[in-house]
Amino acid sequence: MAEPFKNLIDAAAVQAIAHHLQRAWPAFDAPGFGALALQGLDALELKARVLQVARALVAHLPADADRACGMLEASLGPPGEGDDLQGLRTSAAGLAGWPVWPLTEAVALLAAASAPERGLLALQAMTQRLTAEFAIRPFFVHHPATTFRTVGTWLAHPSAHVRRLVSEGSRPRLPWGLRLQALVADPSPTLPWLQVLQDDPSAYVRRSVANHLNDIAKDHPALVADWLATHLPGASAERAALLRHASRGLVKAGDAVVLAAWGLGAAFRGRVALAVAPAALAMGDVLAITLDLQSTASTPQRLAIDYAVHHVKAGGHTTPKVFKGWVIELAPGAHRQLVKRHAIKVITTRRYHPGAHAVDVRINGQVLAEAGFMLLA
DSSP: OOOOGGGGSSHHHHHHHHHHHHHHOTTOOHHHHHHHHHTTGGGSOHHHHHHHHHHHHHHHSOSSHHHHHHHHHHTBOOOOOSSOOTTOOOBTTBBOSTTHHHHHHHHHHHHTTTOHHHHHHHHHHHTTTSOOTTTTHHHHHHOHHHHHHHHHTTTTOSOHHHHHHHHHTTOTTOTTSOOOHHHHHOOGGGHHHHHHHTTOSOHHHHHHHHHHHHHHHHHOHHHHHHHHHHHSTTOOHHHHHHHHHHTHHHHHTTOHHHHHHTTOOSOOOEEEEEEEEOSEEOTTOEEEEEEEEEEOOSSOEEEEEEEEEEEEOTTSOEEEEEEEEEEEEEOTTOEEEEEEEEEOOOBTTBOOOOEEEEEEEEETTEEEEEEEEEEOO
8 A cells, every 4th residue: 555645744754854954953942843743643644734834843943034044045055957847855964855845934934924025035945845836825914016027037047946836836826836826816917937947948847837827727718728829839849739738628627719729619510429337336336337439520620529427416417527538530420439437436535425427528618418417325
């Protein structure tokens, strides 16, 4: 069985933090910090563990943000190189990898409200050893002008991890992160950054830009559709891949403008048959979704095919969840059968309820066939 994700922050991580902080600042109360950080830690999930260790750090560091940030910086190991931080580990040289996460949150607690420029300098260093994408977000809330001014200077930073932080740290709807409501309402302040970073040499940075644009599309679909119309023509292969990933939510939603931009705007010409099996199943079973397409067109058709499962909610009504299917080119007069195996399993983001569920198929944004199954109690 895989090690629980929460164990990335465990007693060994706390011990490493204590050791390297005491190395940087001999007066650091390592035993006191360790006792406070470890109190009830095993019962906590990952993010709660991070915050508990961060609060223990704040309790044992100087109240002066400049001194405290300097000590945290001095505990760090060498920065990561290239795009990948996965192999970066804490060593005799200092902290790197997962133990850095509580340090970033300690910086947010110490400096986001009272010393933003000093805190941002510390996060710039720390993000090169893990990521500061969560800890930087309170800075945008408490001191937006200072934060936008400072972060904007990082666009040309030699580290891809710092450049990625420009985009990832300012995403309006970063999963697990504080939602930046001002940017949810008006994402325009970050658009000049995204325009620069969409052609960054690092795939790591470009992936963040794609996810940032996908965030924006949830609240401002027309803005991202316009972005696609402006930046897709003549795009490099790398930028085109970024824009495809950025517009994935709008493609699944059947946005006509975005579908047309990808050559997927034409209605399907042909016949569609959809079947699901078994007709009744229980949690843990797999639903087979079979789609038969018969073209009646005299020219090839490029098709984006997604499917939606209409899940029963607690009140008895249903809501659709769209899943990615296939993108194909169907030859004139051709027949094609497509099969997808869809697992009905427990996940943390969805609660299943028994009853009649529907499945529909969407081709180039249009719902063209529907079938159903019964989920048993």
